[in-house]
Amino acid sequence: MSYTPQMQELIKKVEATRPERVARAKRGENFPALSLEERAVVLGKFHPDYQEEGRRALRVGPDKGLVVPEEVAKVMESRSMLRPEKIDLSKPDYDTDILILGAGGGGTSAALMATDAGLKVIMATKLRHGDANTMMAEGGIQAATQECDSPYYHYMDTIGGGHFTNQPDLVAALAHDAPLSIAWLEALGMIFNKKPDGRLDSRHFGGSCRKRMQSSGDMTGAEIMRVLRDEARNRRDRISTLEFTPAVEIILDESGKCAGAVLYNMETREFFIARAKAVVIATGGNGRLHIKGFATTNHYGATMDGVVMCYRVGVGTTCLPSTQYHPTGVAYPEQNVGLLITEKVRGLGAHVLNIDGEQFCFPLEPRDVESAELIKEALEVNKAVVTPTGRYGLWLDSPMIDLLHGEGTVRKELPAKFIQFERHGIDISKDPMLVYPTLHYQNGGIAINADCETVVPGLYSAGECTGGLHGENRLMGNSLQDVITFGRRAGISAAKYVTGGVELGKLTLDHIAKFEKELVDAGITDSIIAPILLPDYSTDEVSARRLAEARQESE
Amino acid sequence: MSAPKQVATGDRAILPEGAKTIPIYVMGKRYEVPETLTIMKAMEFAGFKFLRGAGCRGGICGACPTVYRKEGDYKLYFGLACQTVVEPNMYLAQIPFYPANRAVYDIEQIEPLADAVHALYPEIFRCVACNNCSKACPMKVEVLDYISAIKQGDLARAAKLSFDCIQCGMCASRCMGELPQYHIAQLVRRLYGKYIQPGAEHLQKRVAQIESGKYDGMLAELQKMSHAELEKIYKEREREPDMVPLGTWMPKDVSHL
Numbered sequence: 001m002s003y004t005p006q007m008q009e010l011i012k013k014v015e016a017t018r019p020e021r022v023a024r025a026k027r028g029e030n031f032p033a034l035s036l037e038e039r040a041v042v043l044g045k046f047h048p049d050y051q052e053e054g055r056r057a058l059r060v061g062p063d064k065g066l067v068v069p070e071e072v073a074k075v076m077e078s079r080s081m082l083r084p085e086k087i088d089l090s091k092p093d094y095d096t097d098i099l100i101l102g103a104g105g106g107g108t109s110a111a112l113m114a115t116d117a118g119l120k121v122i123m124a125t126k127l128r129h130g131d132a133n134t135m136m137a138e139g140g141i142q143a144a145t146q147e148c149d150s151p152y153y154h155y156m157d158t159i160g161g162g163h164f165t166n167q168p169d170l171v172a173a174l175a176h177d178a179p180l181s182i183a184w185l186e187a188l189g190m191i192f193n194k195k196p197d198g199r200l201d202s203r204h205f206g207g208s209c210r211k212r213m214q215s216s217g218d219m220t221g222a223e224i225m226r227v228l229r230d231e232a233r234n235r236r237d238r239i240s241t242l243e244f245t246p247a248v249e250i251i252l253d254e255s256g257k258c259a260g261a262v263l264y265n266m267e268t269r270e271f272f273i274a275r276a277k278a279v280v281i282a283t284g285g286n287g288r289l290h291i292k293g294f295a296t297t298n299h300y301g302a303t304m305d306g307v308v309m310c311y312r313v314g315v316g317t318t319c320l321p322s323t324q325y326h327p328t329g330v331a332y333p334e335q336n337v338g339l340l341i342t343e344k345v346r347g348l349g350a351h352v353l354n355i356d357g358e359q360f361c362f363p364l365e366p367r368d369v370e371s372a373e374l375i376k377e378a379l380e381v382n383k384a385v386v387t388p389t390g391r392y393g394l395w396l397d398s399p400m401i402d403l404l405h406g407e408g409t410v411r412k413e414l415p416a417k418f419i420q421f422e423r424h425g426i427d428i429s430k431d432p433m434l435v436y437p438t439l440h441y442q443n444g445g446i447a448i449n450a451d452c453e454t455v456v457p458g459l460y461s462a463g464e465c466t467g468g469l470h471g472e473n474r475l476m477g478n479s480l481q482d483v484i485t486f487g488r489r490a491g492i493s494a495a496k497y498v499t500g501g502v503e504l505g506k507l508t509l510d511h512i513a514k515f516e517k518e519l520v521d522a523g524i525t526d527s528i529i530a531p532i533l534l535p536d537y538s539t540d541e542v543s544a545r546r547l548a549e550a551r552q553e554s555e
Numbered sequence: 556m557s558a559p560k561q562v563a564t565g566d567r568a569i570l571p572e573g574a575k576t577i578p579i580y581v582m583g584k585r586y587e588v589p590e591t592l593t594i595m596k597a598m599e600f601a602g603f604k605f606l607r608g609a610g611c612r613g614g615i616c617g618a619c620p621t622v623y624r625k626e627g628d629y630k631l632y633f634g635l636a637c638q639t640v641v642e643p644n645m646y647l648a649q650i651p652f653y654p655a656n657r658a659v660y661d662i663e664q665i666e667p668l669a670d671a672v673h674a675l676y677p678e679i680f681r682c683v684a685c686n687n688c689s690k691a692c693p694m695k696v697e698v699l700d701y702i703s704a705i706k707q708g709d710l711a712r713a714a715k716l717s718f719d720c721i722q723c724g725m726c727a728s729r730c731m732g733e734l735p736q737y738h739i740a741q742l743v744r745r746l747y748g749k750y751i752q753p754g755a756e757h758l759q760k761r762v763a764q765i766e767s768g769k770y771d772g773m774l775a776e777l778q779k780m781s782h783a784e785l786e787k788i789y790k791e792r793e794r795e796p797d798m799v800p801l802g803t804w805m806p807k808d809v810s811h812l
Contacts, residue, residue, distance in 0.1 A: 028798055036786070131610040131618060145758045148795060148804055151770045152811040155777050160789035168778040176774055179761045189662055189745030191714065191752060195801070198753030202801060209792045211801065217718065222615050226722065227748070230741050234659050244606065266606055295566065299611045335593045335640055338566070339613045349797075415719060419695065420614055423638055534604070537567045542602040 002425030007332075007434075010385055013357035014395050014432050021359065022403045025349050033362040039369045046372040046379065049322055049472070054292050059522040061515070062316035069323065071289040075308050078530035079516055081248050082262060082271070084509035089251065092260065092275035092507075096122045097498050098491075099260055099276035101247045101306065104132025105221070105483035106463030106490070107282035108228040113491025115238040119498060122274060123232070123239060124263050126246035126283075126301040126533060130229045133284050133299055133441075133464060134483055137221030138416065139342035140213040141484070142477035143178035145200055149210035151175035158478060161207040161366045162471025167318060170469040173450040174478065174485050181484040182214060190227045192216055203347045205476040207366040213477045218342055218414045221480055245272075246301075248531060249512060250279065250309050250459065253505040258313075258458035260507065266533070277502040278458045278494040281306040282487060285442035285464040288535040291323055295338025296439040305531035306465035310446050312515045315454045318467035319444030324474055327370035328352075329438025331385075331393030333424045338438045341417065343367075343476045345396060345433075348413060349404045353395040353432070354383035368473040371437040378436070385434060393434030402429050441479060443470050452490035458502065460494045462486035566596065566612070577643040594621055594636040594647060607651040614638040617723030620693060623647035633691045633725050653724035655735035660742065667750035669708035676739050679706060681732030688726035688736055694719045698726045698736050705743060713740065714747035757802070773811055 003011065034042065044050050057067050058076055068076070098114045100107045103125035111121045123129070144154040154175040159166045182200070186192065193201040193215050202211040216223040232239050247261040251273070260275040283306030287298025296302070307317060328345070330336040346352070346363040352370075354360050354377050361373040378384035378392040385393045401410050410429035411418050421428045444467035452460045463483040470478060519527055538546075576587040581598060588597035595609060610618030619636035626644035636649060658675040665671050673679060679702065688698035701716035717740035726736040764770070777785070793806040806812075 026798075028796060036790070127610055128616075128618060131616055135616050136611045136613055145755065145761050147757060147802060148806055148812065150773075150812045151765070152773045152777065153792065155774060156785070156789055156792060159777075159785060164782045164785055172774040172778050176765060176770060179758060179765060182755075183758055183762050186755065186758070187749065189747075189749035191718070191744055191748040192755070194752060194755065196753070198755050199757060199801060200755045204795070204797060208794075210795045219615060219719070222721070226741060227745060230745060231662065233657065234661065236659065290566075297613070299613075299616070300605070300609045334591055335596070335638070416615060419719075420638065424640070534606070535566070536604065537596075537599040538602055538604065539567065539600060 003431065004388060007385070010355060011431060013355070014353055014397055017353070017357040018397065018400065021351055022400055025400065025404055031359045031362045033365060034369060039365070042372045042376055043368060046375040047368055048292055048325060049368070055321070059524060060518045061311050062314055063320065066320065068321045069291045071291045072286065072304070072320065074528055075289065075304055075530045075532060076311055077519060077524055078308060078528050079519065080312070080512045081264070081529055082509070082512065084512050087262070087271070087273070087509065089273055089507035089509065091273070093272040094122055094274040096120050096274070096276050098278050098280065098494050099124065099274050100280045100282060101261060102132070102282035102284060103129045103241060104282065104284055104463065105134030105224055105228060105480065106487035107280065108232050109484055109487030110280045110282060110462060110491035110494070111232055111239045112228065112235070113488050114495045115235050117492070117495035117499065119495050121239045122242065122276070124242040124245050124247055124261070124274065126244070126266070126305070128243050129232070129241050130225045131299055131301060132225065133302060134221045134480065135225045136297065136299060136340065137480050138218045138340060139205070139344040139347070140203070140215035140220045140477045141182065141224070141480040142212045142475070143182045143214060143481060144175065144210070144212055145179050145182060145214070146202055146211060149212055151178070153210055154178060154212060157208055158475055159471065161475040162473050164471070165319065166471035167468030169450040173489065174469060174481060177485040177489070178481050181481060181488065184488070185224060185227065185484065188227050188231055190216065190223055203344065204364065205343055205347050206364040206370060207475045213344070213347065215344065218344060218416050224480060224484070246305060246531070246533060247309065249509060250313050251275070251507050251509060252313060252456070252511060254508055255505050256456065257502070257504065258456050259504045275504065275507065277498045277504065278460065280490045280494055281310060281446060281459070281461040281465055282463045282490070283465045287439050287442070290535070291439055294325065294439040295329060297326060297329060297338060297340040298439070301534060303532045303535065304442065304465070305533065306461065307445050308530050310454065310459070310461070313456055313459070313511050315456055315459065316447050317444055318447045319470070319472055320467055322443035322472040323439065324367060324441035324443050325371040325437040326440035327367055327374050327437050328396055328435040330433070331391050331436040332387045332434040333426070334389050335424060336420065337391065339420070340438065340440065341396060341433060341435055342414070345398055345401070345414065348401045348409070350400050351397045353397055354381070355385050356383060357395070366473050366475065374437055387434065392436050394436065395432040396435045397432045398428040399430055399432060441474055443467065443472060443474055450489070451493040452486055453493060458497060460490045462490035577641060579641050580644070580646040582648050583646065588641055590641065592641055594634070594639050594641055595619060597641045598636070608636065608649040612637045615721055617721035618651060619649060620651070620723040620725045621647050621649045633693050635693045635723070638693070650725070650728060653728040655724060655727040655738060657735060657738040662745060662749060665746070667710065667746040669705065669710060672705055672710070672739065672742060675742065676735070678732060678734055679739060682706070682734060683731055685731050687729040687731065691725040691729040693723065693725060694721055696720050701740060702734065702736060705739060710743050711747055711751050714744045717744060
C-alpha cells in the first residue's frame with residue numbers, strides 16, 4: 001500500500017519547498033523555537049493532559065482526590081482477581097531472595113545486579129523475557145559522556161524538559177549514573193554506534209543543549225534488551241525466569257514488610273504463591289489502556305499492573321496524571337498506525353510540514369510541546385493531510401536526511417524504520433512519512449526515592465511504572481537510561497536490604513479485603529477486575545456473540 | 556478537506572467504509588477479514604485473543620513469526636503477523652516458539668576468537684549452505700552469509716550482518732543442519748561489542764570523573780535550587796551547534812564540565 005495518487009500530488013508540495021529548506025538547514029538556520037511562555041499557551045490549548053474532559057478524581061486509596069485519565073482511574077479503583085480467604089499462604093510454591101516482577105530492561109538489569117551480589121532471583125513476567133517497551137525504544141539512550149557535556153547539563157535539560165516538575169533526587173541519580181550505565185552496557189558487549197576511534201556517536205534530541213544521545217542503529221532498545229537477556233540466560237543457575245506468569249497481587253508479612261507476590265500462570269490459569277525477602281516492581285507502562293482512544297506505541301502487555309498492585313498495599317504515585325504523547329506516530333499506512341517514528345529522524349534534520357509543505361514548528365521542541373503543535377496545526381490551523389481511513393497526518397520530511405548527511409544515511413541510521421515502510425511500498429529516503437501524535441509513555445507512577453525504595457519495606461520499583469524522574473514530560477533517551485540506571489539501583493538496593501538480614505513473619509493478603517472495603521465504602525460497585533493483563537481487541541460483533549461469557553459475567 | 560470521522564480507537568481493527576473483506580485460512584479454518592489489515596489485526600478482528608504470538612506489535616520483538624502459503628503456490632512464505640498484510644486465500648500458522656540449543660558461557664572469560672564460538676557451537680559445521688535460513692528470515696537478514704563468516708572466522712562481519720536479527724527462531728526452524736543461528740549470532744555480537752569494536756575512551760574518563768565525586772557538589776547544588784533559579788540557567792544554557800564534529804566544540808562556560 002504505497003501512497004495514493006492524491007497523496008502523491010500532495011508530496012509534490014513538500015518537494016517544492018525542500019531545496020530551500022535544505023539550504024537553510026545547511027547554514028544552521030532553524031525554525032524558531034517557542035519561548036517558555038509560548039510553550040505554556042500551546043500546551044494548555046492542545047495537549048490532551050491539559051483538558052478536563054475524560055479525567056476524574058480518584059475516590060479511594062493513598063492518592064484519593066488526584067485527577068487522572070478515566071482509563072487510569074478505572075484500573076486504580078479495581079477489585080482483585082483473588083478471593084484471599086481461599087488462598088493458603090502457609091505453603092509457598094516458590095521461595096527466593098528477590099522476586100522481580102517484569103522482565104524488560106529494568107527487571108533484567110535488577111536481576112543482574114542482584115546476582116552480582118550473590119543472591120537468588122526469580123523474575124516473573126507476563127509475556128516472554130524481553131517483551132517490553134525497552135525492546136521497542138528506537139532512538140537512543142542519554143548520557144553525558146562527551147567533553148563539552150556533563151551530568152550538570154543532563155540534569156538541567158531533564159528538569160527543564162519536565163517543566164521543573166521532576167523529583168530532584170531522581171534526576172540527580174539519573175544524570176550521575178548515566179555514563180556508568182553506558183560503560184556497564186559496553187562491558188556486557190552491547191554494540192553502540194561509534195566513530196572509528198571508539199568515540200560514541202552522539203546526537204541532539206528534543207530539548208537538549210548538548211549532543212547526548214547514544215544509539216545502536218535505530219534499534220537501541222532492542223540491542224540493550226538482547227544483550228541483557230543473553231546475560232541473564234548465562235546466569236540461569238541464579239536467575240529463574242517465569243514467562244507468561246505475571247504477578248496479580250503483592251504479599252506482605254504480618255509486620256507490613258513486603259514478602260512476595262501471587263503469580264498467575266496465564267497458560268494453565270493456576271495461581272502460585274511466591275515468597276521473597278524483597279520484591280522489585282518493574283512492570284512497565286500503560287499505553288494499552290488507550291487513554292482517550294489514542295493509538296499507542298507500546299507493547300501488548302503495557303497495562304499498568306505494577307501501579308495497580310502497589311496502590312492496594314498503600315503505595316501512592318508521583319506525576320500519575322501525566323501521559324506522554326509522542327509527536328510522531330505513524331498515521332499512514334493503516335497497518336502501522338500508532339507505531340513510533342523515532343525522534344532521531346528529526347534529530348538528523350527532517351522537518352515537520354503541513355499539507356502545503358510549510359514548516360510550522362521547531363522540529364525538536366520537548367515532546368509534549370511538539371505534540372501540541374502538531375495537534376494545533378490539524379485542529380485549529382486546519383492544515384493537516386487527511387488519510388484514506390480518515391486520520392490526520394503531517395509530513396515528516398525524511399528525504400532531507402540524505403541531502404544533509406549524504407546518500408545512504410537513512411538506510412544506515414534508520415534501518416528498521418526503512419524496512420518497516422519498504423514492506424508497504426514506501427521508500428522513506430525518497431518520500432516523506434505521515435505522522436500524528438500517539439500514546440507513548442506513562443510519565444508518572446509508583447512513588448520511589450533515588451534508591452528505588454517505596455514506603456513499604458522490601459518493596460522496590462524501577463522504570464516506566466515509577467513516577468517523578470521525568471516530571472510531567474520525558475525527554476527522548478531518558479527512558480532507556482531510566483530502566484538501566486534505576487533497574488541497576490533497584491537490584492543493588494534490594495540486594496543490600498536482603499543481605500542485611502530479613503526475617504519474614506506470617507504472610508498476609510489482608511490489604512486486599514481492606515482496599516475492597518474502601519471501594520464499597522466509597523460507593524463504588526461497578527469496579528472492574530485488575531490487573532487487566534492484556535487488552536481486548538474483539539470487535540463489538542464478536543463480543544455480542546460470546547453468549548456464554550455474557551452469561552457468566554451477569555451471574 | 557473534511558474533518559475525519561472517528562475511525563478507530565486503540566488497536567481495535569475496523570472495517571473502513573467501502574473496504575472489502577477477503578477470506579484467509581487460520582490453521583486451515585476460513586475467516587472473512589478486512590483487506591489491508593495485518594495478519595495480527597485480522598486475526599483479532601476474527602475474534603482471536605493472543606496470549607502467545609503477540610509482543611511488541613511493532614516488528615521488533617520476534618514474538619509473532621508466521622508461516623504461510625498462498626493457494627495454488629508451492630512456495631512457503633515467512634513474515635511477522637504484526638507486519639504482514641493479509642492476502643486472499645492465504646493459509647497461515649503462527650510459530651511463536653521454536654526449540655533451539657543455547658550454550659551457556661561467561662562473557663568475561665571467553666576469548667573473542669572464532670575458535671571459541673566453534674567450540675560452543677560445533678554444529679555450525681553441519682551447515683550445508685542451503686540458504687533456507689535466509690529465505691525464512693522476516694527481517695531479511697542474510698543468515699547464511701553471517702554463518703559462513705563465522706565459519707571463516709570473521710566475527711566482525713558476522714556481527715554486522717546479523718545486527719537486525721530479532722531472534723524469532725524462523726532460521727532455526729528451517730535449518731537442515733539443526734543450527735541455532737540466532738543464538739550463535741548473539742554470542743558473536745557480544746564478543747564484537749565487548750572486545751573487537753574499539754572502546755570509548757572519553758567514556759572511561761567520564762566514569763573516572765564521576766567516581767572521583769567531581770559532580771556530586773554540582774548535582775547537590777542543582778537539587779537545592781528554586782524553580783526560578785533553575786529556569787534562569789536553563790534559558791541561558793548554550794546549545795552545541797548541530798553541524799560541528801563531535802569532540803571539537805566547547806561552550807564558553809566550562810565551569811560545570
